[in-house]
Amino acid sequence: MIQPRAPGAPKRILVADAGGFGRKLVFDVLDGDGYEVDCVGDGDGTVAAVACGDYDLVVMEIGGPFLDSAAAIRRIRALPGPHNRVPIVLLTGLTRIESPTFAMHGADELLLRPVSLADLRAVVTRWTSPDGALSG
Template sequence: MPQVLVIEDDVDVRQAVGRLLSATGHDVRLCATALDGLREAAAWAPDVVVLDLGLPDLDGAAVLRRIRATSQVPIVVATAREQESEMIRLLRAGADDYVVKPYSAEQIEARIAAVLRRGHGGPAATGLTVGGLSLDPQGRTASLDGVPLQLSRLEFDLLAYLMQRAGTVVTRRQLLSDVWPAESRSLETVDVHVTWLRRKLGERAAQPRYLHTVRGVGVRLSAPEPGR
């Protein structure tokens, strides 16, 4: 039974989400403040956190950063701001998905199902190696030339997806569909995460070693040529 922590100060929304998630087979705990939510997240170790950004005692983005500093639990954030810059800021801070207010309980349940599918239906259990890149799906660790890579959840999933298809060009829309829930992402978001992953690998688009952009098509991950 998936464990879901809902941190939401609006009592009507909180109760509606709690009722639906309980009815659909989730173990749910509800918190109305940031501090209660942080305590519950640390003590209970939920499978998913639903986090409202407009909390009364602490900015939700700060709560997001605090949780992410100690845990890779999937976090779905609720925000009233629809600007793309805000969405990118949240993703950069560690959010796995987001929903724009006002949202229905059914909508948030769909988001939760999506992040759980990504967490449990990701890369195969066997390790992956491409050149000096190594990835352990079970331990969710990756390294480059023996040096550990510090990757966000989405960066790890993106790298694993590309390594499983090494040498093959993967389209942006394919990444959008298979790594992110398509209804909540844009092609620009895919580009942003590819750029972040490229930086973690210590390379630039103009001088790629592993991540190669095929203009107008997509991205290909392949081992570098000898001497590069």
């Protein structure tokens, strides 16, 4: 059972990325901004972490070698309780995306790499704020 967080506790973010420089950069920026950040490297790990954790946001890579983002998102959206409503922001370096809807597969937002640190921070703040993107 997930225990409620203490008032004022940092927002929790799950970074789902197969690794490398991109994952380290996202982790370092968000951790440095005061978020509690966990990282996973594959789809199964992503779904398991969301099912067991109390995350405020998932930042997920599209097209990684060990991460089928579409399948992971479908499985997250099928989870019971509040876990299936966690906001999901996708990151991709793909230069050609046929359709934003196809690319997102049920995610809430799509960021194209290279993403500026200001844009990353703005999106994370929007989705983790109390009156964030979910309310409007």
